[in-house]
Amino acid sequence: MAFCFLLNRLLEREAWARKKLAPFAGEAVELCLPVLPPLRLTILGDGCVRAGGAEPSLTVRIKPEVLAALGRGEDHLLRAVEVSGNARLAAEVMLLVRYLRWDAEEDLSRLVGDVAAHRLAETARGFASWQADVARRLGDALGAYGADESRLLVRRAELGALAGAVAALRDAIERLDKRIGRLG
Numbered sequence: 411m412a413f414c415f416l417l418n419r420l421l422e423r424e425a426w427a428r429k430k431l432a433p434f435a436g437e438a439v440e441l442c443l444p445v446l447p448p449l450r451l452t453i454l455g456d457g458c459v460r461a462g463g464a465e466p467s468l469t470v471r472i473k474p475e476v477l478a479a480l481g482r483g484e485d486h487l488l489r490a491v492e493v494s495g496n497a498r499l500a501a502e503v504m505l506l507v508r509y510l511r512w513d514a515e516e517d518l519s520r521l522v523g524d525v526a527a528h529r530l531a532e533t534a535r536g537f538a539s540w541q542a543d544v545a546r547r548l549g550d551a552l553g554a555y556g557a558d559e560s561r562l563l564v565r566r567a568e569l570g571a572l573a574g575a576v577a578a579l580r581d582a583i584e585r586l587d588k589r590i591g592r593l594g
Contacts, residue, residue, distance in 0.1 A: 413449060418458045420512055427510050428457025430502045437499060438463035442471040468495035468503065478549070484508070 421428050435455040442448045452463030471492040479486040488508075493500045514534070519527035556563035564572075 414451065414459055414461045416512075417451075420510060421458050423513075424510060427506055430457070430506060431459075432457040434467075434496075434499050434502070437468070437496065438466040439468045439470065439499070439503060440466035442469065444472060444474045444476075466495065468493070468499045470500075470503065478545075482546075 421431070431453050432455065434453045436453065438450055438452045439459075440448050440450045449461070450463050450466060451459040451461060453459055471494070473490045473492060476487065476490040479490040488504070491504075491507075493504065515527050515531040518530060521527075522530070553563065557565050
């Protein structure tokens with residue numbers, strides 16, 4: 411219910427988004443997150459949503475790797491989302507996911523004033539940026555450790571060299587086998 415409330419508040423501010431959803435009135439969208447129970451939303455005639463509904467015509471499944479994809483950019487994030495069902499509705503929902511944004515600074519300014527809201531929003535953006543940077547650096551460090559230190563992972567160049575050496579060995583064994591066949 412809280413998600414519906416927040417989503418409707420966001421949709422109420424963006425008339426273009428409600429116009430995109432209005433033609434799909436009565437259809438249900440199911441959102442499946444890795445750890446939470448599925449959330450079913452029904453699109454209303456005015457383009458807003460309500461919780462619950464009939465059998466979903468669109469299912470949006472968020473894969474567990476979405477957390478890793480968050481730090482890598484929007485393209486990686488969208489690859490961590492699996493969509494099935496009504497293709498037209500899916501296209502509109504993905505358009506909304508891509509372009510519909512909450513202006514937290516605007517809502518916050520009503521509570522604490524413009525200057526304080528701006529500073530709090532800047533702090534939150536800096537914190538989020540720091541978290542993404544830490545996640546990226548940690549991933550890079552773990553990858554380097556796996557490849558260089560513990561030798562659990564193999565770099566592409568090393569794998570290519572090994573594949574070449576295995577192919578050369580296979581060819582040499584085949585030549586040797588032919589020689590032995592001619593002798594015996």
